[in-house]
Amino acid sequence: MALEREKVFLNFNKIYYIPNLSENISNEIFDYLFSKYSYKKRSTDKEGEYEISGFNGNFINLSKEIINEETHDDDSEVIEIEYKDYNETIEKINSDFKITTYTHLSEEGIPSYIDIIVMQELKIVCVVGPEDYSDKPYHYIKMFFEEKKIHPKELIIDKDFPLWLIWKGNTKQILNPGIRIKNFTDMAVAGSIKDTALQIPQETRTKEKKKTMISLPILYGLFNNQNIKILKGYFNINKNNKNSIYLKIIFKEEKDKFKGSIYFYAIGSLSSNKIYIERLKICSSFIYLFGKVIENWENSNVCEKFVPIEYLDELDKHMDDQITSTKQGFEKIKNSHMEKRENC
Known part of the structure; x- marks a missing residue:
């Protein structure tokens, strides 16, 4: 059947x-x-x-x-x-x-x-x-x-887990012997900001091919106490890293925890030319392994559970570099408009 x-x-x-x-x-x-x-x-x-x-x-x-x-x-x-x-x-x-x-x-x-x-x-x-x-x-x-x-x-996830997951992906670390993050492509942060003067969007999403480091809009939200809402990217699911699956993890906030929902896309090892049952088998194996990753993370000591301060410093520097680049872009636009308004 x-x-x-x-x-x-x-x-x-x-x-x-x-x-x-x-x-x-x-x-x-x-x-x-x-x-x-x-x-x-x-x-x-x-x-x-x-x-x-x-x-x-x-x-x-x-x-x-x-x-x-x-x-x-x-x-x-x-x-x-x-x-x-x-x-x-x-x-x-x-x-x-x-x-x-x-x-x-x-x-x-x-x-x-x-x-x-x-x-x-x-x-x-x-x-x-x-x-x-x-x-x-x-x-x-x-x-x-x-x-x-x-x-x-x-599938309940602590608020600190998504950043740990991004860190693992950025540093090319194995989550466990059966699962590895290849790269993230999309991210989103969300959350209400008490200080309305900051004019921070309640939700920000970015889309970029094979993203490695976190982009400026996402960092801006994180550093203003917003939470990761969506992670989308490729995961390798076997020891030879030949079989990759493309998925989106949605973190739905509930009190001080997240409930996870996972969308598996029909790409790579989950290609739509595979029958439904075969794709379910692959997805289910990932669900099992991902649950083990969360369980191991929850039982880890604090030194392993939270991202290193050096990584946070790296994110801070990365944000400064992006701001500097943005300011340089602003100066180019400003100079261009000054030339166009020369006779005003």
């Missing part, structure tokens, strides 16, 4: 890490979702209107045989992942990789799909698909966890 979804990117908008995820629990999740909100025609809150939505009555268990059956010979490479404490391959995911789907059918008959993925071996449950129709899956998964007294750990 082939599944096909969005070709441009895959949005992992909810990521739960569940240490005690067993086979029974993974099966019960799907039974619960179907029993609470099965796929059918139902009324909406608006009088006389209805929608067709709900969860499928069964799930697909993506065994190794199904994966091979759907994969063409020229697209059947096994991407080896080096885990921190032990070696595994991406085939580990195949041993117990289950999917059920929440479907929303628009009035025009256009379906939107939200896939709920359970990976027992990796202890992960993910919600994949457009956020516009994800409220119901969020709600019922949360109800299941509460009724079963399961306490999942979401």
